Amino acid sequence: xxxxxxxxxxxxxxxxxxxxxxxxxxxxxxxxxxxxxxxxxxxxxxxxxxxxxxxxxxxxxxxxxxxxxxxxxxxxxxxxxxxxxxxxxxxxxxxxxxxxxxxxxxxxxxxxxxxxxxxxxxxxxxxxxxxxxxxxxxxxxxxxxxxxxxxxxxxxxxxxxxxxxxxxxxxxxxxxxxxxxxxxxxxxxxxxxxxxxxxxxxxxxxxxxxxxxxxxxxxxxxxxxxxxxxxxxxxxxxxxxxxxxxxxxxxxxxxxxxxxxxxxxxxxxxxxxxxxxxxxxxxxxx
Amino acid sequence: xxxxxxxxxxxxxxxxxxxxxxxxxxxxxxxxxxxxxxxxxxxxxxxxxxxxxxxxxxxxxxxxxxxxxxxxxxxxxxxxxxxxxxxxxxxxxxxxxxxxxxxxxxxxxxxxxxxxxxxxxxxxxxxxxxxxxxxxxxxxxxxxxxxxxxxxxxxxxxxxxxxxxxxxxxxxxxxxxxxxxxxxxxxxxxxxxxxxxxxxxxxxxxxxxxxxxxxxxxxxxxxxxxxxxxxxxxxxxxxxxxxxxxxxxxxxxxxxxxxxxxxxxxxxxxxxxxxxxxxxxxxxxxxxxxxxxxxxxxxxxxxxxxxxxxxxxxxxxxxxxxxxxxxxxxxxxxxxxxxxxxxxxxxxxxxxxxxxxxxxxxxxxxxxxxxxxxxxxxxxxxxxxxxxxxxxxxxxxxxxxxxxxxxxxxxxxxxxxxxxxxxxxxxxxxxxxx
Numbered sequence: 174x175x176x177x178x179x180x181x182x183x184x185x186x187x188x189x190x191x192x193x194x195x196x197x198x199x200x201x202x203x204x205x206x207x208x209x210x211x212x213x214x215x216x217x218x219x220x221x222x223x224x225x226x227x228x229x230x231x232x233x234x235x236x237x238x239x240x241x242x243x244x245x246x247x248x249x250x251x252x253x254x255x256x257x258x259x260x261x262x263x264x265x266x267x268x269x270x271x272x273x274x275x276x277x278x279x280x281x282x283x284x285x286x287x288x289x290x291x292x293x294x295x296x297x298x299x300x301x302x303x304x305x306x307x308x309x310x311x312x313x314x315x316x317x318x319x320x321x322x323x324x325x326x327x328x329x330x331x332x333x334x335x336x337x338x339x340x341x342x343x344x345x346x347x348x349x350x351x352x353x354x355x356x357x358x359x360x361x362x363x364x365x366x367x368x369x370x371x372x373x374x375x376x377x378x379x380x381x382x383x384x385x386x387x388x389x390x391x392x393x394x395x396x397x398x399x400x401x402x403x404x405x406x407x408x409x410x411x412x413x414x415x416x417x418x419x420x421x422x423x424x425x426x427x428x429x430x431x432x433x434x435x436x437x438x439x440x441x442x443x444x445x446x447x448x449x450x451x452x453x454x455x456x457x458x459x
Numbered sequence: 460x461x462x463x464x465x466x467x468x469x470x471x472x473x474x475x476x477x478x479x480x481x482x483x484x485x486x487x488x489x490x491x492x493x494x495x496x497x498x499x500x501x502x503x504x505x506x507x508x509x510x511x512x513x514x515x516x517x518x519x520x521x522x523x524x525x526x527x528x529x530x531x532x533x534x535x536x537x538x539x540x541x542x543x544x545x546x547x548x549x550x551x552x553x554x555x556x557x558x559x560x561x562x563x564x565x566x567x568x569x570x571x572x573x574x575x576x577x578x579x580x581x582x583x584x585x586x587x588x589x590x591x592x593x594x595x596x597x598x599x600x601x602x603x604x605x606x607x608x609x610x611x612x613x614x615x616x617x618x619x620x621x622x623x624x625x626x627x628x629x630x631x632x633x634x635x636x637x638x639x640x641x642x643x644x645x646x647x648x649x650x651x652x653x654x655x656x657x658x659x660x661x662x663x664x665x666x667x668x669x670x671x672x673x674x675x676x677x678x679x680x681x682x683x684x685x686x687x688x689x690x691x692x693x694x695x696x697x698x699x700x701x702x703x704x705x706x707x708x709x710x711x712x713x714x715x716x717x718x719x720x721x722x723x724x725x726x727x728x729x730x731x732x733x734x735x736x737x738x739x740x741x742x743x744x745x746x747x748x749x750x751x752x753x754x755x756x757x758x759x760x761x762x763x764x765x766x767x768x769x770x771x772x773x774x775x776x777x778x779x780x781x782x783x784x785x786x787x788x789x790x791x792x793x794x795x796x797x798x799x800x801x802x803x804x805x806x807x808x809x810x811x812x813x814x815x816x817x818x819x820x821x822x823x824x825x826x827x828x829x830x831x832x833x834x835x836x837x838x839x840x841x842x843x844x845x846x847x848x849x850x851x852x853x854x855x856x857x858x859x860x861x862x863x864x865x866x867x868x869x870x871x872x873x874x875x876x877x878x879x880x881x882x883x884x885x886x887x888x889x890x891x892x893x
Contacts, residue, residue: 199548200648204641241549249546250645264549 196279199246201259202234208255210290216247216260218298220279226308227284235259237281244279259283260296285309290333297321307331307354314338314357318345327351330376334358342367353377353397359384366390373397373437374453380436387443394439395451401433402426404450407442416450524597524614527578532569533558539569542591542608545627548649552631555612556654559595568593573607579614584621591626596655598633601640608644613655618642668816675812683805690767690797698793700849704768705775705796708842710856716834719765719841730754764848765839770800773835777803807831 211232215224220239227234237246245264250257261279285291287308295304295316302321306314307329313336316325320343328351335357340347345367352360353375362369364387371385372395380400385392396402404418404425418425430436441448533539540558545551558568568575573591580594586603594611601609601622608626609616615633618624618640627644628635632652635642666674693701708715730751737743737750774796782788788795807828815821845854 198648198650200635200650201645202635202637203645204637206641206643245547245549246649247547248645248647 327354401430706855715841719837765843769839774799
């Protein structure tokens with residue numbers, strides 16, 4: 174029965190394709206003219222999003238493909254304050270359309286100059302995001318994700334010291350990789366429901382505190398062996414396996430936490446779900 | 460007037476040759492006289508030649524630009540277009556679309572604190588322009604300084620080394636090529652604009668009546684010659700099938716027409732059912748591409764074969780009637796029938812070709828030709844379906860199969876005492892599928 178329904182939908186989608194096609198391309202960039210600081214706001218409601226370090230001679234760039242009937246590209250820069258607003262805003266009334274998601278899939282690639290101190294604020298709707306922040310000079314990150322599937326990476330060390338990275342996720346599947354490269358003094362995550370993986374691997378040039386609040390869902394913590402880890406857990410109906418962490422008072426600590434040069438203090442508050450600890454780098458457990 | 464095929468081909472070759480020459484010459488020139496040809500120039504030329512080549516292959520001529528000139532200002536009362544804020548490209552595009560709508564066969568536009576140009580435009584290295592610049596249907600080559608925003612409609616912006624644009628750049632249906640110049644503001648590109656579509660409509664001259672007649676005649680003759688060639692092929696390789704379709708159309712025209720009508724209605728639902736049926740199984744999914752191709756082929760063969768069958772029937776009927784009236788026909792065969800039938804249909808379209816430009820009457824003639832062709836094609840399609848592509852003779856008026864035609868009627872019928880001989884085959888009369 175499902176197959177029949179899918180097949181009928183596919184036929185209808187094929188038939189309506191010709192009239193419904195309204196994808197358009199929009200590109201924008203600004204040359205770098207000695208700016209040292211940029212506050213970027215990216216409002217992206219639907220589609221695929223990719224963020225990468227950009228060219229050395231461009232302050233920012235966005236290449237987008239968008240549904241003209243429903244969205245409108247935004248790109249405005251205030252030179253006095255160094256604020257740029259990029260994204261795709263809902264516009265008009267596209268009406269109800271029956272097409273496959275691939276046909277009208279919006280996509281955008283946004284790039285920022287690696288050498289400019291970047292305050293990045295992301296507002297994501299129903300978005301599949303691949304966000305590479307490694308190699309940028311990130312000074313602050315604020316990310317609000319709705320029903321998103323996002324991967325945030327710090328593949329290379331952050332070129333600047335980052336004050337804080339704050340992520341708010343609704344019903345999301347979120348993976349943050351290489352948080353040890355982020356050089357953020359503080360990391361905060363507030364999640365509604367979903368699946369969250371936080372990978373703290375990386376170069377680890379300084380100690381970090383992470384504050385994680387999740388209502389319902391599964392939280393996986395990938396902890397590096399080379400730093401001292403202290404985990405404080407406030408939980409209700411949550412399964413937890415310490416996986417090598419040793420209980421010390423109200424917290425769980427990795428062996429040698431007190432004498433470690435770099436420390437990771439994690440405070441987890443969660444109601445329903447599970448907290449899983451995995452170790453990365455070296456042996457199975459510390 | 461669009462370029463002729465020969466001219467376009469010659470131009471394509473010339474561009475390909477130029478591109479090749481440029482590719483080969485580029486490195487040697489750079490080696491011989493470093494700095495004499497700026498790297499940006501060569502790159503821009505290369506990119507342009509490439510896109511010209513691609514565009515000419517796709518049938519659209521990027522170089523077919525209007526003569527460069529200033530656009531006349533909008534008439535009194537029409538507000539000027541403000542290009543001061545380009546942060547919302549969609550809004551700018553919408554404003555320009557209404558402002559660039561042709562009035563009295565020409566476009567007129569006033570740019571607030573700026574100027575508007577039609578066709579390619581170049582700001583020389585020594586030039587300094589104050590204010591915003593709008594370039595319509597042309598590229599903007601910037602070598603000098605522009606103190607303002609720059610907008611192109613269906614044209615690229617090329618900012619050459621040493622050039623300065625202090626404001627923003629927006630290309631609607633073009634690209635921004637930053638070759639090393641300085642862009643003070645933001646460079647935005649919104650591709651595939653439809654702003655200039657109305658301009659093209661104005662620019663393209665309406666063909667004369669004679670040209671229209673010539674084009675239509677050429678089209679009609681071409682189509683019917685193609686049909687004749689296909690028909691001859693059909694006669695040569697599938698004559699019995701064509702004759703059965705033809706006979707079915709003659710003897711059961713109404714039935715064939717109704718069947719054809721139903722067939723037309725059911726073509727797409729049947730296709731949908733076929734797809735759904737195949738999707739339900741793994742093997743079916745694998746067969747899907749072949750099934751789609753075969754189905755499309757069958758429909759085309761059915762429609763085409765049916766139409767040729769009807770043409771054959773028309774030609775045969777006409778020829779036989781003439782022979783019945785005592786006319787001497789050289790070789791009354793299927794080839795002649797086809798030619799006569801197709802010519803009969805072509806007459807309607809030739810009439811439309813000649814008089815189609817006449818107001819009202821032309822439309823009526825065209826409608827009549829279309830209706831007649833559709834009627835015949837529908838009946839032909841139905842005949843092809845009824846006769847299963849000329850395999851079944853049930854509706855072809857051949858009620859007595861050949862096997863039933865024995866020479867028994869020549870025998871004397873015995874009156875008394877002579878036992879009748881048994882027929883071969885147990886006394887059954889051959890029916891041949893009836």
